[in-house]
Amino acid sequence: MKFDIFTLFPEVFQPYLNASIIKRARVNGLIEVNLHNIRDYTVDRHHTTDDMPYGGGGGMVMKPEPVFSSIESVLGKPPDIPVILMTPQGRLFTQEVAKELSSLPHIALLCGHYEGIDERIREHLVTDEISIGDYVLTGGELPALIVIDAVSRYLPGVLGDPTGTEDDSHASGLLEYPHYTRPPVFRDWPVPEILLSGNHAAIDKWRLQQSLLRTSEKRPDMMEKYLKRQNKD
Numbered sequence: 001m002k003f004d005i006f007t008l009f010p011e012v013f014q015p016y017l018n019a020s021i022i023k024r025a026r027v028n029g030l031i032e033v034n035l036h037n038i039r040d041y042t043v044d045r046h047h048t049t050d051d052m053p054y055g056g057g058g059g060m061v062m063k064p065e066p067v068f069s070s071i072e073s074v075l076g077k078p079p080d081i082p083v084i085l086m087t088p089q090g091r092l093f094t095q096e097v098a099k100e101l102s103s104l105p106h107i108a109l110l111c112g113h114y115e116g117i118d119e120r121i122r123e124h125l126v127t128d129e130i131s132i133g134d135y136v137l138t139g140g141e142l143p144a145l146i147v148i149d150a151v152s153r154y155l156p157g158v159l160g161d162p163t164g165t166e167d168d169s170h171a172s173g174l175l176e177y178p179h180y181t182r183p184p185v186f187r188d189w190p191v192p193e194i195l196l197s198g199n200h201a202a203i204d205k206w207r208l209q210q211s212l213l214r215t216s217e218k219r220p221d222m223m224e225k226y227l228k229r230q231n232k233d
Contacts, residue, residue, distance in 0.1 A: 001102065001104070001105060001107075001155055002032045002106040002107075003031065003032065003106075004109070005034065006067070006071055007036070007037065007141055009111075009139065010037050012141040012142075013145060017145075017148075021153075025155070025158045030152075030156075030157050030158050031152050031158070033148065034074075038066050039066070040070070041070040043065075048063070050113075050114050051063055053115065059114055060114040062113060062117040062118060062121070063118060067110070067125065068121070071083060071108065081104075082107045082128055083108045084128045084130055085126040085130070085140070086112060086140030087116075087117075087140065088134070089129060089131065090128070090131040091130060092131055093131060093133075097130070102152075109140070109148075112140045130147065132146050172211075173229060174222065174226055175219060177208070177211045177214070184196065192206070
């Protein structure tokens with residue numbers, strides 16, 4: 001899968017893209033991430049990408065010219081792939097959205113900054129808007145990294161365990177069950193006996209019970225949605 005990222009701060013991405021699972025996925029050719037600096041598409045000597053908002057008010061607004069120029073120069077006019085704006089006004093990014101995006105071969109992520117973007121970018125260039133939560137960050141770079149990470153986990157070969165995403169929290173509508181590893185006893189705290197039994201049917205039943213309990217205690221809102229889905233089925 002290919003990601004094209006349009007940002008004012010491409011240097012933010014390198015440390016994360018060059019570490020751990022995402023680095024391995026890039027090296028193995030499972031994902032391709034291309035970073036594009038919007039400043040490179042300005043035409044003035046100061047590389048201006050923002051200006052004061054019409055009508056007054058605080059903050060600065062990203063100008064339309066360099067954003068249109070950068071995206072259209074790379075992706076064509078008009079782009080033939082989804083152009084997703086990272087914005088608190090977008091639809092909430094969930095596990096379901098990550099899975100949806102993973103089915104696409106190529107997406108572009110536009111990272112906003114400052115007070116916001118010129119509305120003409122939203123109206124005539126952007127095809128989708130995504131928010132990672134009901135709060136505001138200084139820019140869309142961290143949200144874009146989150147999207148890359150969550151989407152990449154669904155791609156075949158990215159995770160060592162091919163069924164890894166099936167057990168993740170939120171994948172089934174429940175929080176994930178507790179995990180344990182060696183040693184079997186640490187500081188007098190033992191691993192639950194059921195996990196040492198070798199009885200996989202009993203282990204699966206215990207894990208489901210723990211997921212239900214954990215979701216009920218920590219995320220009653222998720223539990224309510226899960227029960228509604230179960231009743232419909």
